[in-house]
């Protein structure tokens with residue numbers, strides 16, 4: 035059984051910007067414990083949140099978090115590898131990507147994926163954004179992705195012991 039990612043500095047950095055920016059229909063990719071999905075769903079400006087994860091245990095935990103916060107009416111859960119099972123278009127897509135560079139099939143999804151997974155996400159994400167939709171993405175200096183094809187706005191950067199974390203807003207060009 036896979037572990038569910040415990041909220042950490044990266045989660046809190048993203049949640050801060052989710053709280054101040056997102057509205058409308060929101061997709062939380064790689065929801066983990068559901069921290070971003072629930073932060074979004076608690077905003078009156080947010081109509082609905084779709085929480086997606088490849089790990090079924092994460093979806094159970096996100097559902098519990100939403101119940102405890104009293105926002106389960108606004109939240110749907112979906113088991114999917116990135117956008118494979120996703121339908122519709124979203125005003126905001128949030129992704130706190132698994133930040134460690136991937137070393138192969140046996141990697142834990144919660145931790146590993148790196149630039150490769152983010153680049154796959156960015157190629158697919160544009161087909162699921164509303165025309166003026168945006169992506170809010172966290173990535174690490176350990177896994178710097180190719181961001182071409184998007185206008186990039188740096189929202190915040192924090193320095194940790196052995197890496198930097200970036201929170202960026204991306205709009206398709």
Ligand SMILES: C[S@@+](CC[C@H](N)C(=O)[O-])C[C@H]1O[C@@H](n2cnc3c(N)ncnc32)[C@H](O)[C@@H]1O
Nearest residue numbers: 039045064065066087088089115116130143144
């Ligand atoms: C770093 S954790 C972030 C969890 C949570 N969003 C947060 O901010 O704390 C990354 C999450 O992405 C999920 N994930 C990894 N690969 C995925 C994939 N291909 N499709 C969907 N989710 C994936 C993991 O299971 C994990 O829950």
